[in-house]
Amino acid sequence: MTEVSKRQLFTGNAQDLGDGRASMQARCGLGMVVTMEHDSKDVDFYIAALPEGVREIFAAVRQTIANLLPEAAEMIKYDMPSWQLSGRPVIYAAAWKHHIGLYPVYYGDAAFEAAIGPYRVKKDTVRLVYSKPIPHDIIAQIVVARRAQLEAES
Incomplete structure (x- = not known):
C-alpha cells in the first residue's frame, strides 16, 4: 500500500x-x-494540491528548509513532506487549513525556547499560522537545532 x-x-x-x-x-x-x-511520494504533487496562497507559502517554507539541508532526501512520509539525512528525519512539514505544522521540534536551550515559544503548541510541534508572516528565521533555527541533535547522536 x-x-x-x-x-x-x-x-x-x-x-x-x-x-x-x-x-x-x-x-x-x-x-x-x-x-x-x-x-x-512526490513533494511537488503535495504542494500542487494545495490552494493558491497556501501553495506559495508552503513552497517558501520548503525552499528555506532545502537551503539549509541541500543534501537531504526530500520525500513524503506520514502523508507529509519530510527531509531526511542518512535515513533519519530532520523535519516534517504539513499544510493545514489555517497553519503549517512543523514536527518534531524538541526542546532546546533557553534562547531557543524563547524564540520558538510563541509558535509551540505541543511538546514537539510548532504551528505557523497563515494570518501572520511566516518566520523563516524560526524555521532556520529549528532545522539547524535538529540537525545538530542528529549529528550529536551519530
Whole structure:
C-alpha cells in the first residue's frame, strides 16, 4: 500500500491508484475540479494540491528548509513532506487549513525556547499560522537545532 493520504484534504480528495501513484481531485479557480495523477511520494504533487496562497507559502517554507539541508532526501512520509539525512528525519512539514505544522521540534536551550515559544503548541510541534508572516528565521533555527541533535547522536 502506498503512503497516499486516506483523509480528505481541505483542497480535495486523494485516491490510491494502487501502483505508487495517486489521483488528486482539487478545486481550483472558479470552482473547476482538476484531476492530477502523480507519484504519491512526490513533494511537488503535495504542494500542487494545495490552494493558491497556501501553495506559495508552503513552497517558501520548503525552499528555506532545502537551503539549509541541500543534501537531504526530500520525500513524503506520514502523508507529509519530510527531509531526511542518512535515513533519519530532520523535519516534517504539513499544510493545514489555517497553519503549517512543523514536527518534531524538541526542546532546546533557553534562547531557543524563547524564540520558538510563541509558535509551540505541543511538546514537539510548532504551528505557523497563515494570518501572520511566516518566520523563516524560526524555521532556520529549528532545522539547524535538529540537525545538530542528529549529528550529536551519530
